[in-house]
Amino acid sequence: MKTLAITQGDPAGIGPEIVAKAFRDAPGDLKGCFVVGDTATLRRAAQAIARRGVPSVPVAQIGAPAEAVDMPPRCIPVLQLAGIPGPQPWGQISAAAGRAAADCVVWATRAALRGEVAGLVTAPLHKEALSAAGVTFPGHTELLQAEAAHHQGVALSAMPVRMMLASDELRTVLVSIHVSLREALAAVTHENILQTLQITHAALTRSLGRAPRMAVAGLNPHAGEGGLFGREEIEVIAPAIAEARAQGLDAHGPFAPDTVFMRARHTPARPGEFDVVIAMYHDQGLIPVKYLGVDKGVNVTLGLPLVRTSPDHGTAFDIAGQGVADAASLIEAVRMARALCG
Template sequence: MRNSSSALPIAITQGDPAGIGPETVVQAFRDAPAELAGCFVVGDVATLRRASQAVVRPGIPAVPVAEIGSPAEAWRVPPRCVPVLPLPGIPGPQRWGQVSAAAGRAAAACVVWAARAALRGEIAALVTAPLHKEALAAAGVAFPGHTELLQAEAAAHQGLAVDAVPVRMMLASDELRTVLVSIHVSLRDAIAAVTKSNVLQTVQIAHAALLRSLGRPPRIAVAGLNPHAGEGGLFGHEEEAIIAPAIADARAQGLDVHGPIAPDTVFMRARNTPEHPGEFDVVIAMYHDQGLIPVKYLGVDKGVNVTLGLPLVRTSPDHGTAFDIAGQGVADASSLIEAVRMARQLSA
């Protein structure tokens, strides 16, 4: 781990102030001081101080929150203290568990600031606490989530059209990695997005990202779209007409790609445990739920969302805003801590 004051810090966005993001951030600084060294929060000081009070328990005092004036000051804040770089003009604390435009504006502003700082090379990475898509929409934000917002910022920074910066979502844990062909669209639109070019591009993006992080060519499995991967055309023709030709093109480029494999078995084959080393390093899933359900079932507390294809490192915990428990101090910060660890590994 880098501990020099000259090393670039990692920014953590506060997330939706009405959700569990701020309190998991506070708990992470409290419970994992070594992992959080050199990290700081982009957000609102009052929001983080309220979150600190929310996690107070008998024998567990409030976590101090310190206002900083620049990212570099994060290295000088003592352990188990939350350094916050305040963004002027963003809304402060919002009512717990309530969707609001103000909360959406605050969450989006933090992400935009951190993305631009990363693109300018001022921070090593950004870790995003969860935001609420309905609150984003209420705030007039034109993007449905973090991935699309970061893609737009990266494209604007490079003077490119958004489609010229293709990105993909990877959900990763110690046991399983999945990369999605499509992200936040309806299932009907997700099926329409299963095209040869989209599948091939997803394989290429996953290969490039994991080649860097693993230090070797990754073993890639591609899931089918239909039950039993189409069963030779009996249950659908997408495998024969679209997915298999994309895999053939990827193999022609020298990539280690296998499939299409039946979706109900491919994740078990890729799962990596001490008792059962996985056959594959990553599974390419055809749509959101196909790829995310297996990873989340294995443990939301260990899953990390990584955006691939960006000219910056971005990770996030594998959970949402959890409005039903927000402000109760019972949320689990494990996934956020894992996201910080992965961000540090990817930016090293």
């Protein structure tokens, strides 16, 4: 049984708490998982979630990932990284916290690329803390992409990745990720849309066991209304969809972005028309999934030679240390990582 590595996230945020809660509340799902991080940070988190009349969750330091398989239920195995900062003040942005979070992600990514772990689940980090630590990547996705490209000895452009946010009701994949809205508009190109469709098709074909039905959202209101509100749909998006269909991909659109997500939403009463929606920019795709329930959403990085998932929320500095953070999305991320690992 290969193990899953869970990174502790920013130690000033809720990451360590939700990790501790996941081990406490979902021991079956967390079997064979271990935490990459700092033992003292996880012990503080275990104390933060302690409840009256319920014993504290034990934390055990391990020396290798394989040791996690034999850990008893509700015990948190921690692989201590040498040299990373220990517990940081709750709710405060700092270079030390950013460095600790980044070092955990780098270690886990390299372990997955070497085949030492089956995949990784990343607890939330804080982008300002990363920047304060001198990390040149704006988030997990870009850092993972760079590590994978370096491991395979290829240029960054040869390792294209996409962000997918998924729940039991809706999946969305983004053409662009962590860039300004002005830059996101510039990223709506024939090449980027076609590449997004190709990456999504390959990833979901593996997980669904069939070709996914992909809907493509327009960029402009009403998908441009025949050119009245913009010509990107006519000149860029539709030709990219046509080329994808010529390659055998089941792609449709462009559809009005204010209704396409409802058409793709899957409920017990009505199956969705599509398996996934391709969104033109970050907020267009993430708002619908998060509105349906942050506790159900999982962030999946597509295009990497490894499995990586994460909860779809941030560090929540305003409630860090109070023991009230919800671990449901992290538990869902672990379940999805297991499914993707096969």
